[in-house]
Amino acid sequence: MSGAERRVRHADMLNHVKRQTAAQWARAVAAACEVTAVGVEREGVPHCTPPLDARRCLAAYHGSANGTRLFALDFDGTLSPIARSPEDAKPTQEVLDVLTELCKDDRNRVVVISGRDQATLHKWLGGIPRLGLSAEHGCFVRFPEASDWVDLATEAAHVRAGSVSAAVDHVDFGDLDAGTRSRAASVATNASSSIDHGPDTWQAEVLAVFDWYTERTPGSTVEAKRHSVTWHYRRCDPVFGAFQARECQTHLKSAVLARWGLALLPGKKNLEVRPANVNKGEIVARLLARYPDVRFVLCAGDCVTDLDMFRRLRATYGDPAGTTPLATPADANAPKVFTVNIGPRTKRTVADWHLPSPAALGDVLRMLAGITDRDDDDGLDGMIKAKVVAADRGTLAMKAKAPVIVGAVPPRGARRHKGMEE
């Protein structure tokens, strides 16, 4: 190579090295990561929810002692781990102790907002002074200061019947064809008969469908409550149980739900039916209205029905774009709100944070209640991180060991239903 060519090549390389700095390289890598992340998100791979910042939560809790601090806590899968049978999920003494301690502070309002019926909540948690309870996914509530239950499902049914009959009163039936006229009449009759005869009217129909599937799905059971009914398939063959649940959903959707104004909630290996016009979010709304001086909220849940609580909090306190975590509001005087999904960090949720298990939530509650030493909050972050890592390892290990069901041939079309949770 001639000296002239060597000089030209050297100048080119020098030029390249000078322009392609380490900073430039880092920017390119970051941009590439961003593109990949957006692509992954678009392809529907779940995003990650960060673990609850326990220290920030503790600071917000202590910084809000001049107002009310609200705890809205789901029960199954949140305060108590999911068990094989509903009756096995009784709260531990540790859970009872921490709830008792939190309730002792008169600046706190603690409410367990559950899908369970009143009797179970009363039996398991009713002994804790000043603990609020809400049963059957928002159908009933007993406020922390009260001793009586309010039946919100019946209240809501009256409102529905009133508006249906008012709407029907305004219809000029002469303008309607015979089919529409008879459908309008049947909606009006159903709306008022669900009040005259109570939930038994629609429950009989839902129970008939659930019983049909129970007889044909070994291991499944029905849990009848006052205003709602649950069909459980946790103890069934997993593939067949999920398949039957999907069939059952289709059946209920086409034959029963709309006629009575009911909602179907696919829960954790269960299907729940309750009136459509009550939900856990409405309970949160009532609590916020009842305690206008609320300065701190910790709301935790693990299931699709808990999303109504998170959504209600975001609708009340969130920024219009819905991007800022509720714990860091733009207005410094706004309440600090922590919405926490209990479950894996990759689970799609509208909560701002996650904790991997009811045990991790227990750690946080004990810290807030002062049962765990405040000086331990570094330790607490460490404990949470360790639980997050252990949960992630568990999930990976489960994925690696894909279940092999010996001899089981899934029925045609049997696959995991999208909206259904473990």
Ligand SMILES: O=P(O)(O)OC[C@H]1O[C@H](O[C@H]2O[C@H](CO)[C@@H](O)[C@H](O)[C@H]2O)[C@H](O)[C@@H](O)[C@@H]1O
């Ligand atoms: O709102 P929650 O407090 O989360 O209650 C939701 C339902 O939880 C119960 O069922 C679930 O938990 C059981 C115990 O861990 C488990 O065996 C079952 O498979 C789960 O679906 C409860 O039985 C229902 O009444 C609640 O509505």
